[in-house]
Amino acid sequence: MTGVLDGYRVLDLSIAMAGPLASMRLGDLGADVIKIEPTSGEWQRHTAAGGATGNRVNASFLSLNRNKRSLAVNLKDPAGRDLLTRLVHSADVFLQNYRPGVAERLGVDYASIAAVKPDIVYASISGYGETGPYAKRPGQDLLLQGMAGALYSSGRAEDPPQAAPYFLADAITAYSAFEGVLAALLHRERTGEGQLVQVNMLDALIAMQMQELTVRTVGGVRQRRGHEIHAHSYIRAPYGIYPTADGYLSLAFADLAVLAEVLQAPELARWDAEKDGFARRDEISAVVGARLRTASTEHWLAVLDARGIWAGPVHSYDEVLTDPQVAHNGSFVTYRHPTEGEVTTPGFAFRMSATPPAVGRPAPTTGEHTAEVLAGLGVGREEIRRLIDDGVVACEE
Structure with a gap:
């Protein structure tokens, strides 16, 4: 059984979480996602959340990069950019989350890519928007949570604002990008037209608070934290996490x-x-x-x-992993990885009766599929070897 996006090709040039999570969801639905990463490997390979480094691939990278192939290529080298251009001809989606100005410097901005493939769906993810007074600020999850307003809607008035204990801004931005790409692909199916899809973390977090912010803008009700336990300033008491005798x-x-x-x-x-x-x-x-x-x-x-x-x-992660409803739902997936052994990660956010999402590939090692991808472009074995020797690409032997 193939996924609903079988036959679509996604070029994923993104790093960290928001972009890789969006492209992974496309891969879960059957798209051929090619992760275009530096010859030294994507940043997330070398930054281990919680110190979970793994054998050769850390847990953070495993969690965000299943169902992808890795092409490790130096885009600062003209030969590397030429390989990317050749791939663009066969792509349906191009995804990047570079800092403002970087895509233009590398020649992979929307105008440049659309000149090669006019019907491309080009998704660009940023922290605050690609123009404006905050455009060059670092688009980091905690910073965006702080800006988006919700941290003054829960807790006690005398306590400091408390951020979500997971990467909320990255996750909602990833799903916003996933949604935008799917909508743009549907438009292309109907009209043959590609387009630019721009997603920023600030707008994604604001849009997620449609009820709360409308209570403020239309109802005129300001946030007000009290002095007792309460989880949401716009919901009546009692509402919150309360201590008991043993938990x-x-x-x-x-x-x-x-x-x-x-x-x-x-x-x-x-x-x-x-x-x-x-x-x-x-x-x-x-x-x-x-x-x-x-x-x-x-x-x-x-x-x-x-x-x-x-x-x-109120579960800990250990209790989530043993919860009977979680087990019944199959909320986690387990697969074999060539260097990490058995890997268990969160699965899929939705079910589909005819074309269900699935794990077809484990998260790749750096350049694991370089030779495979280049061979698909018609690059011969001798040229691949020369590109490796010249440092244009890296290849997992």
Whole structure:
């Protein structure tokens, strides 16, 4: 069974997370993704998240680069740029996340690539946009989270803003780019026209907050953090992660009258959820928090569930890996890698009945497919050897 994008070719010149994750999703759906990386290997190969370096390929790179082939080529060398130009003729998508101005210097900006392949779908990812006062700022995940506004919507007023404990900006930008490329490919199927798709991390994070920011722009309601536990300034109390006698649980959108009975806290029943849930948020949260500390997480989850109150456990990664629903869903995939052995990573965000995503290739080693890709361009064995000797390309023997 082939993927829905079987027959499409993607040239991925991106680094770090947002671009590689977007192109990996295209590869999961069957596209032939060729990772164009320097002869020394892409930056992410040498930067190990959490110190998980692996044998030859670190965990960060493995997580973002399955279903790709690696062509290791020096694009600063004219011979290297010529090889890329020849590949562009057979490509459907060109993806890069260079700093502003770099693509132009290398001759791989949209105008240059479209001159070679007019119907190309060209995706350009940036931190803040490719022009404007912030265009040259570093587009790093934490910096973008700080700029996008949401960090003042949760927690206590006296606490510092708390960022998401995962690369939220990179992930939402990757999915935005994935979405934009698919839409542009559909347009090309209908009209034969290629186009430029521009995605920036700041806009992606702002667009993700469509409800919250519209509450501010249309409703005129400002963010207001209280002094008790609360996870979202625009949602009524109780809403948050609460300590129990032996751990934590999450609690959301509880009927205060029912919660009053379950927690044996009659004062909760005197308050109206919609009106007082905002106006008296700290008082409600304080009562709930005090009661939840008196018994175990297991106890509270059982009694809350029995009364139809929305509550759940707060998992560590170890607990996610052993959760029965995660196992049932097949949320992780496991495959063999030639240097890293058995690799388990998060799988696919959606299912498809006719053309499901799949792992067809493990994350490549640097230049693992250089000879294969160049042979597909008609480059002979002697020329490939000369290119290797001249340092234009690197090839995994």
